[in-house]
Amino acid sequence: MKLIGIRLPGETAVHVARRLDASHAQIIDELNAFWADPFAATRRSATGKQIDLSTVTVVPPVLPGAKVFCIGLNYHAHVAEGSYKNDDLPEYPTLFSRWTSTLVVDGTPIPVPANEEGIDWECEIAAFVGKPIVDADADSARASVFGYAAFNDVTSRWAQKVTSQWILGKNGDNSGPLGDLVTVDEAGDLRDGLRVQTRVNGVIAQDGNTRDMIYELGEVLAHISQTITLRPGDLIATGTPEGVGYARTPKWLLHPGDQVEVEIERIGKVSNPIVGNEFRHAAVKA
Numbered sequence: 001m002k003l004i005g006i007r008l009p010g011e012t013a014v015h016v017a018r019r020l021d022a023s024h025a026q027i028i029d030e031l032n033a034f035w036a037d038p039f040a041a042t043r044r045s046a047t048g049k050q051i052d053l054s055t056v057t058v059v060p061p062v063l064p065g066a067k068v069f070c071i072g073l074n075y076h077a078h079v080a081e082g083s084y085k086n087d088d089l090p091e092y093p094t095l096f097s098r099w100t101s102t103l104v105v106d107g108t109p110i111p112v113p114a115n116e117e118g119i120d121w122e123c124e125i126a127a128f129v130g131k132p133i134v135d136a137d138a139d140s141a142r143a144s145v146f147g148y149a150a151f152n153d154v155t156s157r158w159a160q161k162v163t164s165q166w167i168l169g170k171n172g173d174n175s176g177p178l179g180d181l182v183t184v185d186e187a188g189d190l191r192d193g194l195r196v197q198t199r200v201n202g203v204i205a206q207d208g209n210t211r212d213m214i215y216e217l218g219e220v221l222a223h224i225s226q227t228i229t230l231r232p233g234d235l236i237a238t239g240t241p242e243g244v245g246y247a248r249t250p251k252w253l254l255h256p257g258d259q260v261e262v263e264i265e266r267i268g269k270v271s272n273p274i275v276g277n278e279f280r281h282a283a284v285k286a
Contacts, residue, residue, distance in 0.1 A: 001042055002268070003147070003181040004105075005031065005061035006051060016041070016061045017051060019180055026050050035063055035233035038130045038146050042183060060103045060178045063233040068098040070124075070153060070170065071220060074239025075212045081247045092223060093215040096166045098237070102176040106270045110174045110260075111279040116156050118253025119172070119274070122240035123198040123206050123262040125190065126151035128181060133221055133230040141225060142218030148187045150179035150264045151237050152198070152272070154254075157246045173280050179262070179270035187267050190217055195265040196241055201258055208241020215239075 002019040006027070016034040017025035027048035028034060034041045062068075072094035073079050079089065104110075112119050130146025153176065160169025188194075190210045198206035217238055224230060245252040254260055256276040263269035 001183045001186065003028070003042075003061055003183070005059040006053070007057040007059055008051075009055065014059055014061070017048070018042075018046060020050070023053055024050060025053055031061065031063060034061075038128075038232055058105050060100075060105055061181055062100050062103055062178075062235065064100055066100055067228070067230070067234040068100060068103070068237070069224060069235070070096050070098055070237040071215060071239040072096060072166065074214050075208055075241040076214060077208065077212055077242035078240055078244070079214070081242045081244070089214060093220055095220075095224070096170060098176055099171055102171050102174065104174045104177050104272075106177065106179060106272065108174055108177060108272055109275040109279055110154055110177070110254075110272050111172075111275050111277055112254070112256060113156055113159070113172055113280075114277040116158050118245070118251070118255050119175070120155045120157050120245045120253055121198045121200065121205060121260050121262070122153035122155060122244060123196050123208075123264070124151040124153050124237045124240050125149075125194070125196065125210070125264055125267065126178060126235050126237045127217055129221070129230045129234040129236075130232050132232070133225040136222045136225045138216065138218035138222045141221035142189075144221070144230075145184055145217070146232070147181045147183040148190075148264070148267050149181050150262045150268050150270045152177045152260065152262045152270060153237055153240060154260075157253075173283070177262075177270045177272045179264075179268045182267045190238070194267070197263045198243065199261045199263070200252075200254065205245070205252070206241055206243030208243070210238075212241060213239065
């Protein structure tokens with residue numbers, strides 16, 4: 001099942017809807033009610049109103065208060081291409097966070113900040129938690145995953161690298177495009193090996209496979225749950241394979257006019273145009 005968030009005309013509330021095709025969806029429930037028990041919500045008979053998507057605003061089906069974790073350096077080949085290639089792999093994953101306000105949908109413009117020479121792509125799989133996870137083992141944590149989405153962890157490299165903390169470089173405006181949420185029964189298990197790709201203006205920039213992951217999703221969720229209780233609607237981005245732009249010689253970064261697309265086998269894709277920094281100022285005035 002493919003799920004999206006929608007906002008009806010004149011309303012502030014977000015609803016979760018099942019995508020029927022490229023142009024239509026069927027409402028399942030209001031966002032908060034849906035994430036109270038997403039497994040049960042998707043098992044109920046589809047009786048909601050059918051919607052023409054051209055008449056609504058499509059938004060990420062993400063709770064405003066959701067926790068968004070990201071795993072850094074989670075593919076062997078990506079570690080080998082970057083500035084950490086001479087370091088020993090740590091026993092535990094590097095984790096950082098995103099704000100939900102950075103998450104956007106397919107087609108949303110992504111601006112290049114004024115102090116960046118360009119921005120970088122990172123194709124990833126975002127996993128959505130569907131059941132509470134606290135002090136869990138890897139198997140039970142993995143069984144609590146509700147679904148996945150294609151995710152582009154678009155990064156402002158100067159802001160990321162100027163200090164040892166990554167938060168600034170990972171939270172640029174509109175820098176977290178998410179594709180449709182695909183339930184786990186359709187997407188399968190990341191351990192099976194899923195192809196993950198980035199294309200820039202139609203040219204393949206990244207082409208990896210989840211078999212190259214260093215830290216397995218269930219183990220990472222279990223690790224987090226020893227300190228922080230994960231709840232339905234929380235997300236974790238599972239890291240990117242080799243092929244990022246800043247590690248190339250010469251660098252290959254995204255500039256206004258480019259189109260960047262992330263595609264994940266069995267999960268889907270998300271595609272976004274890159275625009276100039278003036279977009280940020282226009283958005284503030286709107």
